[in-house]
Every structure is written in C-alpha cells, then in structure tokens.
Amino acid sequence: ARADLRASDPFVRVYWNRVYVGQSRVVKNTLSPEWHASFNLEVFDQMLQLGPPEILLSVWDYDKASESDFLGEATLLGEQPCLNPDRTQHRLPLEDRRFALRASSLKIQGEISFELQLKVEQNFRERLLSLGIGSLGKRLYSVQVV
Numbered sequence: 001a002r003a004d005l006r007a008s009d010p011f012v013r014v015y016w017n018r019v020y021v022g023q024s025r026v027v028k029n030t031l032s033p034e035w036h037a038s039f040n041l042e043v044f045d046q047m048l049q050l051g052p053p054e055i056l057l058s059v060w061d062y063d064k065a066s067e068s069d070f071l072g073e074a075t076l077l078g079e080q081p082c083l084n085p086d087r088t089q090h091r092l093p094l095e096d097r098r099f100a101l102r103a104s105s106l107k108i109q110g111e112i113s114f115e116l117q118l119k120v121e122q123n124f125r126e127r128l129l130s131l132g133i134g135s136l137g138k139r140l141y142s143v144q145v146v
Helices: 046-052 125-132
Strands: 010-016 021-025 037-044 054-061 069-077 090-093 111-120 138-145
Touching: 010 037, 021 037, 054 111, 069 090, 069 111
Parallel strands: none
Antiparallel strands: 010 021, 010 054, 037 138, 054 069, 090 111, 111 138
16 A cells, blocks of 8 residues: 555556566555456476576556556565465565665555465376477466455
C-alpha cells in the first residue's frame, strides 16, 4: 500500500528467474487487494543448474493517464521454498527494488501473500527420451497470488 494511505488500484506482475510470466487483474480503489490470480511456470531440470530459482512479485498502482506507480516487490529465492512439492503458503514484506538505479521516493510498506504448488507433468521425461531429445525433466509450478 502507498505511504500516503490513499487507496490504490493495485496489480501484481510475476517473474520467474527474472523472466516475465504475467500479471493479475487490477483491483480498484483498495489498500488490501485480493487478486486470486494463478500463474503457471514451466521449469526444466537443467534450468535449475544455472542457479537458485527465484520468484519475484512486483506490485504496481495502475494509472490510466500515465505510467503505473511502483508500490513494492517481494522475492522468494532458493530451491527449498520455490520447489517444494507440497502446497505452501508465503507472506512476504514488500520492499524497494533490488536492482533499481535509484531508490523509490515512496516509503514502501505492506506485504503480499501467495501460495505455490508443484505439479510434475506426467510422462514428460519418457516422451522426450522416446523422441531422442535427451533426459530433461519438466515441472509445472502454479503460483496463486491471494
């Protein structure tokens, strides 16, 4: 939520390892949005060898007349929280951008809640091997932004 406590029109953008996955709908005129958005992330086992997985949730205030305003972001990093096979719930504080050239002029506050669910695609590895493609594993992750 914004530091001046005015209601916002927030939406969230989801990134997997810094690659844009999608965004939620805009929830009008609120400081406590409930998006109930779901995003699917395709992950190949070989991708995990490049470094720890990262899910970034970036929250914005929609503005029709100009660019949307940054409200904060939260990052979940590491195999244990990101690749847990059980449905897991997370609540993280919103923070300023980690890779921004300059800090935001707003005081970042608030938090975001979300769930992760691992779903392994059935027979994917066997299908690749039968095609002669190699032994890659593919997993599908579902991110529920509450």
